[in-house]
Amino acid sequence: MSSLAASFTGVGLGIRRGLLQPITEYLDQLGEAAPAFDFFEVAPENWIGWGGQHSDTFQRLVQSYPFVSHGLSLSIGGPDPLQYNFLKDLKHFLNANQMLVYSEHLSFCTDDAGHLYDLMPIPLTQTMVDYVAQRIRRVQEYLDRRIAIENVSYYASTALELSELEFFLAVVEQADCDILLDVNNVYVNSVNHGYEPVSFIQALPSDKIVYMHIAGHYVESEKPGQELIIDTHGAAVVPLVWQLLEVAYQAHGVRPTLLERDFNYPAFKVLIDELQQIRHLQSVYSQGAACASNA
Amino acid sequence: MPLTLEQSLHLQKQFAAHIRDPLKIPRPSQISDQRMQVYRDLFFSSLSGFLDDTFTQLQVLIESQDSGSWRALNRAFFSAGAAQSPYFHRISQEFLKYLESSNQLDPALMALAYYEQTHFNVLMSESEPNEVVNRALEWALCSDDTLLSQCLRLRKDAQLLAVTHDIKSLQKVSVWDNSMATYFAIPSFFVFSKNRNNNVFSTQLTPMNAALLELIQAGVPPKAAFEYLAKTTSASVDQLQGFGLEYLRQSLGPLLCLQD
Numbered sequence: 001m002s003s004l005a006a007s008f009t010g011v012g013l014g015i016r017r018g019l020l021q022p023i024t025e026y027l028d029q030l031g032e033a034a035p036a037f038d039f040f041e042v043a044p045e046n047w048i049g050w051g052g053q054h055s056d057t058f059q060r061l062v063q064s065y066p067f068v069s070h071g072l073s074l075s076i077g078g079p080d081p082l083q084y085n086f087l088k089d090l091k092h093f094l095n096a097n098q099m100l101v102y103s104e105h106l107s108f109c110t111d112d113a114g115h116l117y118d119l120m121p122i123p124l125t126q127t128m129v130d131y132v133a134q135r136i137r138r139v140q141e142y143l144d145r146r147i148a149i150e151n152v153s154y155y156a157s158t159a160l161e162l163s164e165l166e167f168f169l170a171v172v173e174q175a176d177c178d179i180l181l182d183v184n185n186v187y188v189n190s191v192n193h194g195y196e197p198v199s200f201i202q203a204l205p206s207d208k209i210v211y212m213h214i215a216g217h218y219v220e221s222e223k224p225g226q227e228l229i230i231d232t233h234g235a236a237v238v239p240l241v242w243q244l245l246e247v248a249y250q251a252h253g254v255r256p257t258l259l260e261r262d263f264n265y266p267a268f269k270v271l272i273d274e275l276q277q278i279r280h281l282q283s284v285y286s287q288g289a290a291c292a293s294n295a
Numbered sequence: 296m297p298l299t300l301e302q303s304l305h306l307q308k309q310f311a312a313h314i315r316d317p318l319k320i321p322r323p324s325q326i327s328d329q330r331m332q333v334y335r336d337l338f339f340s341s342l343s344g345f346l347d348d349t350f351t352q353l354q355v356l357i358e359s360q361d362s363g364s365w366r367a368l369n370r371a372f373f374s375a376g377a378a379q380s381p382y383f384h385r386i387s388q389e390f391l392k393y394l395e396s397s398n399q400l401d402p403a404l405m406a407l408a409y410y411e412q413t414h415f416n417v418l419m420s421e422s423e424p425n426e427v428v429n430r431a432l433e434w435a436l437c438s439d440d441t442l443l444s445q446c447l448r449l450r451k452d453a454q455l456l457a458v459t460h461d462i463k464s465l466q467k468v469s470v471w472d473n474s475m476a477t478y479f480a481i482p483s484f485f486v487f488s489k490n491r492n493n494n495v496f497s498t499q500l501t502p503m504n505a506a507l508l509e510l511i512q513a514g515v516p517p518k519a520a521f522e523y524l525a526k527t528t529s530a531s532v533d534q535l536q537g538f539g540l541e542y543l544r545q546s547l548g549p550l551l552c553l554q555d
Contacts (some may be wrong), residue, residue, distance in 0.1 A: 127303050
C-alpha cells in the first residue's frame with residue numbers, strides 16, 4: 001500500500017462520460033507538457049459492464065495515470081443485507097484497474113425492494129453507528145483493503161440522537177476506516193442544517209484523511225430561515241468553499257484533492273483553471289508546513 | 296430514549312418508501328415537505344432520465360395516448376421496487392423486465408421497447424479483442440467447403456433481434472392508439488452492430504436470413520443450417536446455399552467470427 005500511496009498526490013479530476021472527449025483532446029494538445037491533473041477518479045458503477053469506445057479510452061487512461069474509485073451503489077448504511085455479488089465485481093474492478101483508493105458515501109441507496117439510485121441520509125442514532133461501522137469492517141475485510149468514507153450531503157434527518165459530526169467521527173473510529181473529506185459537502189450541510197463549517201473540518205482526525213473533494217453546488221433558496229443548497233456538482237466552486245479548502249489544508253496538511261464536475265460542463269479551460277487553483281493552494285500550504293517544520 | 300436498531304432501520308425503509316411512492320406513503324413526520332421535496336425530485340428525475348435516454352420513441356408513443364402517461368409508467372416502475380441492479384446502465388433493462396412482468400403495454404409497444412433496449416445493449420457492449428476481429432476477416436476468405444462446416448457466431452458487440460411488430464413503421468408515427476396495433480403486426484428482424492465511433496446501426500433482415508443467422512448463432516454450421524431451412528421452405532439446398540454463402544460473406548462477414 002505504501003508504494004501505491006506514494007504515487008497518489010496532487011490534483012485530481014473526476015471522470016464522467018461527458019468529460020472523456022475534452023480530457024483526451026486536452027492531453028493530445030499538451031504534447032510533452034505536464035497536465036493540470038495528477039490523478040483521476042471514477043465511479044466503479046459507471047464502468048463495470050460497460051464496453052465500447054468509452055471503455056477503450058478509460059483503459060488507456062488507467063494505464064497512464066494513477067486512479068482512485070468513488071463508489072455510489074454500495075449502500076453501506078442500507079437496511080438490507082450487503083450485496084456480495086456486487087462486492088465481488090467491485091473487488092475485481094478495483095484490483096484489475098489498480099485503483100489506489102476506494103471510497104464510498106456515508107449514506108444508503110437501497111431498501112428491501114432494491115436500488116433507488118441516489119443517496120439517502122442514515123438516521124443519526126447510536127445503534128446505526130454500530131451497524132454501519134460493522135458493515136464497513138465487513139467490506140474492508142472482503143475487499144482486503146481499507147476504504148475511505150465520505151461525509152455526505154443531506155437535506156433532512158430522520159433521527160438526530162447525534163450530530164452529523166459526532167456520528168461521522170464515531171463511525172470512522174469504530175470501523176477503523178479512512179476519510180474522504182468533501183469540503184463542498186461540509187459547506188452545503190452547514191448552510192442547510194445551520195452549523196459552523198470550520199470547526200466541523202477542524203474536528204476531523206488528520207491521520208485518517210486520505211484525500212479531499214471540492215465541487216460546485218446550486219443555491220435553491222436564500223430566504224432567511226429557509227436557506228437551501230443542493231449538492232449538484234454542476235457549477236463553479238464558490239469562494240467560501242475555496243476558503244474551507246484552505247481551512248482543511250491548515251488543519252490537516254495538504255492532501256490529494258479532486259474536482260468533481262458532473263454536468264453543465266463549461267469550456268475545459270475553466271475546469272483547468274479550477275484545477276490550477278487547487279494546485280496553487282497546495283503549494284502555498286505545503287510551503288507553510290515546510291516553514292513550520294524548519295522553525 | 297435512544298432508538299433501537301429495528302426502529303432506525305424502519306425509519307430508513309419509511310423514508311425510501313415515501314420517495315418511491317409519495318402519493319401512497321406519507322413522508323416521515325419529522326421532515327418538512329420542502330426538504331422531502333428535494334429527495335422526491337432528485338431521485339425521480341435521475342431515474343426517469345435514464346429511461347428517457349433509452350426509450351426515445353416508446354416515450355413519444357406512450358405520451359401521445361395520454362399526457363403524463365410516460366412519467367406515470369416510470370413512477371409505477373419505481374414504486375414497484377423492481378430494480379435490483381447496482382448499475383445505472385442496467386436501469387432500462389430492469390424497466391423492460393418490469394414491463395414484461397406487469398403485462399400492461401400493447402404488444403406493439405412492447406416490441407418497440409425490446410428494439411430500443413437492444414440498441415442500448417449493443418451501444419454498451421464489450422468489443423471483441425483484436426485477434427478475434429482479425430480472425431473474423433480470415434474466415435470469410437476460406438473456400439466454400441471449409442466455410443460450410445465452420446461453427447460461427449455473432450461478435451459480442453452485435454445482436455440479433457426478432458420482434459412481433461413492424462418497428463420501422465412504428466418509428467415513423469408520432470401518435471399511438473392501441474387500435475392501430477393490428478396494422479403493425481408484421482414480424483420484423485434486425486441485426487444490430489456498431490462502428491469504430493461507437494455508433495449503433497440496425498439492419499433489417501428478411502425472415503429467411505434471420506432464420507439462417509439464428510441457426511448459426513446457435514452453433515449450427517452453415518451446411519446443416521441450409522439443409523434444415525430447405526426442409527421448412529420450398530427452396531432447394533443448392534439455391535439456399537448459393538444465396539446464403541454470399542450473404543454470410545458479403546453482408547454479415549464483419550459481424551461474424553469463428554466459435555471458440
